[in-house]
Amino acid sequence: MAGKWFDELKVGETFDHPIRRTLTETDNVLFSAMTHNPALLHLDEEYCRTETEFGQRIVNSAFTLGLMVGISIGDTTLGTAVANLGWDEVRFPKPLFHGDTVHVTSEVIELRDSKSRPDQGIVTFLHRAYNQHGDLVAHCRRSGLQRKRPQSV
Structure with a gap:
């Protein structure tokens, strides 16, 4: 088990x-297609080149959010999470493009015991994603229900 117990x-x-x-064109197009998101910003290179300030397709922000949280799981909640309770204050201050490389940090910003489940607690993380230049490209608060270390019998 790689994740941490609540306590x-x-x-x-x-x-x-x-x-x-590193994000690929396939990541972006496949995710956009699987989620039925037909936005030209993700799928139409010519439109983005001539009609947008970006000059190229941008990576689907829902993929960015999922990737940011997914990268964090192994170090934080793998094997100890009970449930994801929610994402708050999700922001994308800069876009990601095909070929960008993402790295992620997570900070524990709140811990509280569960009132209804004495063997579990609620943890809130602040996740941040950066591109290869160190630019902040996404951040969110994520709350989850986390197991406490089992008591010895």
Whole structure:
């Protein structure tokens, strides 16, 4: 189990996740197609070249969000999560493009015991994603229900 138990986490603890991911055209087009998102910003190179400020297709922000959280799982909640409770304050201050490489950090910003489940707690992370230039491209708060370390019998 790679993830941490709820009672192992500390407010202010930061994870600099070692997994990095270079985004491909296939990632973007396949994700957009699978989610039925026909936005020209993700699929039409000519439109983006001539009609947008970006000059090229941008990566689907829902993919960026999923990737950012997914990269964090191995170090934080793998094997210890009960449920994802929600994403708040999701922001994309800069776009990602095909060929960009993403890296992610996560910070524990809140911990509280579950009122209804004494063997679990609620953790809130602040996830941040950066491109290869160090530009912040996405961030969100994510709350999850996390198992506490099992008590010895």
